[in-house]
Structures are given as structure tokens and as C-alpha cells.
Amino acid sequence: MKLLGDWLRSNSRKSGSRIILAADVGGPLESRLDAATSLVSAVRERIVAVKVNWHLLLPYGVLGLRKLIERCNDAGLPLIADMKLNDIGATNVEAAETLFSNGFDALIANPFVGYKEGIEDLLAKSRVMHKGVILLVYMSHAGAREGYGLKVGGEPLYLGFARKTRSWGADGAVVSSKSLAIIREVRSVLRKEQLILSPGVGFQGGDARNAIAAGSDYLIVGRSVVESKDPLKAVEALNRELGNSGPSPAVRERRSSL
Ligand code: 3DU
Numbered sequence: 667m668k669l670l671g672d673w674l675r676s677n678s679r680k681s682g683s684r685i686i687l688a689a690d691v692g693g694p695l696e697s698r699l700d701a702a703t704s705l706v707s708a709v710r711e712r713i714v715a716v717k718v719n720w721h722l723l724l725p726y727g728v729l730g731l732r733k734l735i736e737r738c739n740d741a742g743l744p745l746i747a748d749m750k751l752n753d754i755g756a757t758n759v760e761a762a763e764t765l766f767s768n769g770f771d772a773l774i775a776n777p778f779v780g781y782k783e784g785i786e787d788l789l790a791k792s793r794v795m796h797k798g799v800i801l802l803v804y805m806s807h808a809g810a811r812e813g814y815g816l817k818v819g820g821e822p823l824y825l826g827f828a829r830k831t832r833s834w835g836a837d838g839a840v841v842s843s844k845s846l847a848i849i850r851e852v853r854s855v856l857r858k859e860q861l862i863l864s865p866g867v868g869f870q871g872g873d874a875r876n877a878i879a880a881g882s883d884y885l886i887v888g889r890s891v892v893e894s895k896d897p898l899k900a901v902e903a904l905n906r907e908l909g910n911s912g913p914s915p916a917v918r919e920r921r922s923s924l
Pocket of ligand 1: 759805867889890
């Protein structure tokens with residue numbers, strides 16, 4: 667039984683990395699599972715976790731992904747389901763139970779659905795199962811400002827979502843690596859043990875060092891690694907860029923009691 671934050675920190679110390687691999691393998695559906703599993707094997711010692719999205723979840727589903735799930739479990743890498751879950755509590759709980767009882771360690775959900783009969787049930791289930799829930803606070807695509815940046819009651823929605831992440835006690839927040847001021851703002855709202863995971867590095871234009879300097883804990887990286895001719899080299903280049911070419915990165919110490 668490990669808290670997600672503790673687990674990532676421990677992996678980060680071992681691997682000298684802040685990278686969560688987004689295993690977004692494309693191409694023919696039937697070859698994606700093997701490709702993703704090989705990819706994880708190639709980089710497993712130099713990353714902290716693996717995230718899967720519709721690229722794999724849709725064609726394979728939880729049962730079909732068993733090989734990849736086992737590879738991540740065996741490698742000691744937390745596996746995150748990026749479903750951006752956004753439904754009523756009962757449906758959220760059903761999804762969480764399926765994922766969590768089949769080798770997934772955390773999922774990403776949308777706080778937009780609200781607490782009562784929405785995120786509350788999901789968080790309760792994840793606590794009982796000792797699993798992680800990360801909430802979307804500010805996304806990395808250009809249109810994010812139309813939704814997450816919308817002013818409600820005089821303040822942007824993402825700020826409200828950051829406060830909810832704090833008061834609801836989620837494990838952390840997704841905040842775009844490209845929005846440094848927003849990372850800083852969210853960091854100042856969250857409890858120090860709550861994580862900021864930042865996508866958008868590389869392909870979407872985000873800068874790894876700037877995001878970490880602004881307060882991100884870990885970077886979610888997909889295409890810059892997945893589409894590289896040498897994924898391990900690509901991961902190592904990112905690790906080096908962050909000054910973590912060896913173990914013991916300067917990950918902020920966190921209280922272990924969430
Ligand atoms: O741009 P990349 O190829 O490095 O992939 C980023 C991954 O993170 C991908 O799975 C995408 O769906 C996910 N993601 C975002 O890009 C932006 C978010 O705000 C949340 C998740």
C-alpha cells in the first residue's frame with residue numbers, strides 16, 4: 667500500500683527522473699499493445715510512472731491491457747488511467763473499481779462534475795482502495811482558456827478547481843507545462859504534499875525546466891518519447907535537461923500523510 671506521491675518520489679530518487687511516460691502509441695490497433703509494452707521495458711528504469719489514454723484503453727480495455735499492466739506493476743511503476751473521468755458518482759466508482767482492481771494505481775478526473783454525487787464518491791472509493799485521483803485543473807491545449815480559464819464570480823475556473831483539489835483532498839492536479847504563471851498560482855493553493863503533473867512538454871511547446879522551476883513535480887511526456895527513434899535516449903535527454911542525470915533529484919520533501 668503506497669500513497670501515489672510517496673511512490674513517485676521514491677521512483678524519482680531511484681531513476682533520477684521526473685518523467686511520467688504517456689504511452690500514447692499510435693499505428694495499427696493490433697500492434698499497439700506490444701509496442702507500448704516494449705516501450706515501457708525500454709525506458710522503465712529512467713521514468714517514474716506510466717500513463718495510458720484512449721490510444722490503448724479504447725482498443726484493448728482493461729482486460730486486454732493485462733500484459734502492459736503487469737509490465738508496469740513488475741517494474742514498480744504506478745499506472746495512471748487518463749480518462750478525464752467526468753460522470754455521476756456511481757459511474758465514476760464503477761470505472762475506478764474496474765481500473766483499481768486490475769492493476770491501475772491512479773486515474774485522472776474532471777472536477778467540473780462537482781463534489782456531491784460526483785467526485786466525492788470517486789475519492790471515497792479511491793481512498794478505500796488506497797489509489798490515487800488527480801484532478802484536471804488547467805489543460806495544455808490552446809482552447810483551455812475557453813473552459814478552465816473562464817472567469818466565474820470574478821476569478822478563473824482553474825483557481826476554483828485548485829482550491830477544490832486542496833479541500834477535497836485529491837492526490838494532485840494536472841496543470842499545463844506551458845502556463846507557468848498558472849503553475850505558480852496553483853502551487854500556492856495546493857498543500858505541499860499534493861502533486862502537480864504537467865503535460866505539454868515538447869510536442870505542445872512546453873519547456874521541461876521552466877515547468878519544474880515554476881512548481882510542477884512531474885512532467886507527462888508522450889510524443890517526444892513515443893515517436894522518437896530511440897525512446898530511452900529521448901527520456902535520458904529530458905532527465906539530463908532537468909539536471910537529474912543520476913539519482914536523488916531535488917524533489918521537494920513532502921509530508922507522507924495525505
Ligand atoms: O503532447 P504529448 O504527446 O506529450 O502527450 C501528452 C499526453 O497528456 C496525452 O496523453 C494527452 O492526452 C495528455 N494530456 C494533455 O496533453 C493535456 C492535458 O491537460 C491533460 C492530458
